Amino acid sequence: MLAIFIKRVFMAIPVLLAVATMTFFLIKLAPGGPFDAEKAVSPQVLKNLNAVYNLDASEWEQYTDYMSGVIQGDFGPSFKYPGRSVTEMIASGLPITFELAMYAILIALVIGVLSGVLAALKRNTMLDFIPMAIAMIGICVPTFLMGPLLVLIFGIQLELLPVAGWGQLSGDKILPSITLGFAYAAYIARLSRGGMLEVLNQDFIRTARAKGLTERMVVIKHAMQGGLIPVVSFLGPAIAGLLAGSFVVETIFQIPGLGRFYVEAALNRDYTMILGTTIFFSAMIVFFNLISDLASLWLNPRSRDV
C-alpha cells in the first residue's frame, strides 16, 4: 500500500506541472487582458501597469519567474485586487468552501446511504420506489433551481432561515448545505442501492445468514463493507468536485468561498489568480482521488494485487 502511495505521489508531480504550464500559455491566448476596462486606460498607463506586473517581459521569462515562485509556495499578486496575494485569497476562501463541502457530504452520505441501503433491502417495494424516485428528481433538479426554491419557501415565505450569507446570521449555513448535499445524496443513494444489491446476492452473505447472524449484523458488518465500495470511490472525486464546483451555490447564497474566485478570475483575466486556483484545484483532485483509491483498496482486499 505504501509503495502504491509513493508511486502515485510521484505520478502527481508531472500532472501538476503539465496543468500549470498549459494553463499559463492558454490564458495568454485568450483575447483581452487584465487591465481592459470600459473606460479605456491610456497607452501610457497600460505600459506602466504592464511594467509593474512584469507583463512586458518575454513569455518564457514570465513563465520561469512564475514557476519558481510557485515552487516556493508563492502564487504571486492578484491583478484584479491590488495589495492581495493569490495565496492569501485562496487561504481565505478555502476553509469556507471546505466547511460547506463537508456539511454537504455529510448530508449526502446520511440521506444517500440510508435510502440506498433501505431501497436495496426492500427491493421492488414502495420503500424502494419512493426514495429512488426522489433520488432521480435530486439528480435532475439543478442546484440553481433547488437553491432559490428552498430560499423562497424557508427564507421568504416561512421566514425561518436567512436567505444568504455564511456565518453572519444564525442558521445561514443550513440552506446552502442542504442544496449542495441533496444533489450528491441522490447519486449516493443510487450507487449504494446498486452496490448493495450486487453484494446481497453473494455467497458470503448467504453464509453469514446461515451462521445465524441477525439481519442487522449481516447488513452492517458484511454487506455494507462491500456494497458501499462504489460510494467510497465516488467520494474522492465528489469532494474534489465540491471544492472546485460549488460556484453556483456560493453565488446563490452569497458565500465567500473559492468557487467564485475561480470563475471570476477567468472572466477578469486575473492571470495569477486563474493559475493559482487551477493549480490548487488540480492538486485537490489528485489528492482526493488518491485518498479514495486507497480507501477502496483497504475495503476491498482483492484489488490490492491488481
Place this chain on the structure above:
Amino acid sequence: MNKILLSFLSLILVISCSKNISPVDSGLETQTFHFGNGSEPQGIDPHIVTGVPEHHLLIALCEGLTTSNPRGGESLAGAAESWDISDDGKIYTFALQKNGKWSNGDPVTAQDFVWSWKRVLTPSLGSQYPDMLYYVQGAQEYHSHDSSQGLAQPSFDTVGVKALDDYTLEVTLNNPTPFFLGLLSHYSTWPVHKETVLKHGSIDDRNGQWTRPGNFVCNGAFQLKSWELNSRIIVERNPMYWDANSVGLNEIHYYPVQNVMTEDRMFRAGQLHVTSTLPSQKCPVYIEEKNPDLRIDPYMGTYFYRLNTKHPVLQDPKVRRALAFSIDRKQLVDKVTKCGQIPAYSFTPPGSNGYEPDTSITFDPEYAKSLLKEAGYDEDNPFPELEILFNTNEDHRKIALAIQQMWQQNLGVLIKLVNQDWKVYLNREMIGDFEVSRAGWIGDYEDPNTFLDTLRPNRGNNKTGWANSEYDMLVEKANETQDQAKRYELLNQAERILIDEMPIIPLYTYVRSYQLSPDVKGYYPNYLDHHHPKYIYLKRD
C-alpha cells in the same frame, strides 16, 4: 451512528428555526446600514481602484476638497471649508478645514494634498484616472514622462499645486475649467495619509498593505473596521472627522452581492436596506405592483451604439444617420427595457448641470430609407449584412434583437448579432474589430464635458475612429470659456455636429433602479448617484 447524525441534524434545524430578527429591524436600533454593494471592491486605495462599489466605500472613508451635493447640483465643502477662484478662472485657492483630521488624529494639511496628487501622477503607480488631474498646469507633462527615454523625471514643482501654508492650497489650471470643483468629488483626486502609505511601501507601490483594516488611515466620516473577503466590509463612525456631529449612522455593512436575484431575495428577507440594482425582469413587475420600495431615479448615463467609422460601409455619415433615424426609441424603452428609461436624442443626457442639448433624432423610416438610397444602396446594390457586437448579457441581447428587427423592417438591412465575453468584447472594441457595438457611458462629474470630451480625436474611449476638427475645436474652446451660457452654446454646437455625423447612436438615458427600505432617510436621488453616507440615518415612520 446514523441515528445520532440524524438527531444531530434535526437539532440544528430546530435551534435555527426560531424566527430571526432581521438585520434591517435590528439596524434601526443600532443605526447600522446594510448596503448591497454589487461586487467585491478591488481595494480602497483611491488612487488605484476604479469602479462603483469602490466609490461607495471610499465616499464613506475618505474626503476630497469638495463633496458632491446629496441632492445634486453645486459641490459642497469637504476637506476644504471654502475656496476662491481668480478672475481669469485659472487659480483656485482652497482654505482647508481647520479641524480637519485623519482618522488617527493627525491634521489634514495642504501638504497632504500636494503629496497625494504627486502620487496619482507618478507614472510607475499605474493609476488609471490620472487624466482627472490633467487640467492642472504641468500635470500631464509630469505624468507622461517616459523614464525609458533616459530623461530625468521633471520636478513636481512644475505642477500647479502648491501648499501656501498648512491650511491653504493653491491650484493653477491650464484653462478656466468650470467643472473643476465637480471633478474634485472624484476619488482619484482625494488625499491619502502620507506616513501610512510610506510605512507600508513606497509612493508607487500598488501592493502596499496600508489599506488593510488596522493599517488604513483616511479623512472621511467613517473608518474601516473589518473586511471579510467576498463577504462583508464594515465601516464605523470616525470620531476624528471634522463634521462628526452631523453623522447619523454608527456602522455601514457592505455586502458584495454579485447575483442580482440573490440581492433581491436578501432585500425581501430584510437583510439589506438598499440594493445596488434590480433584476431587469422584475422592474416592470414591481412597477405594476406599485412596490413602495422600488426607486427609479434619473442617472447621468447614456446607452448607445458605437459605429466603426473606419468600416467601408459605415464611413459614410448618410448610412450612419439612416441607421439612427430608423430606430423607434420610444418603443425600445416602453416595450424592451421597461424600467422608466428615457429615449435619448443626444449623447449628453439633458439636464446635466443645466445643460439642455437641442438636438433631435426623429423616428422617420422614410427619411432613413432615402438616406440609404442617397448613399448608393438600392435593389441593384443591396446593403451588406452588418454585425452588432455586445457583451454577453440578457438585457443587451433583448435590445440588440429589437434593433435588429427595426433595421430589418425599416431599412431591409440584415443584421447579425454577436455576443462575446466581457474582455473579448472590450478587446475587439479597442482594436476596432467591430461594425456596430453596444456601449454605455456614465458621467464622472456633473458637466457635459464628461461626455463630449470622450469623442474628441485620440481619446482612448472614442473607439469609433471618428475625428472632427471642428468638434474638437468647439469642445476645447468651451473649456476655455468662463461664461456658462456661452460655454453651453459652444458645447451644443459640438453636440449638433455629433448628431449630424452620428459616430454613435444614442438609444436611451439610463435610470438608477433599485430597492430602498422606507427606514432609510437622507438618501436623495441625484444625477451622479453619489450618496454621501454622512447625511443618511435610519428611522421608522
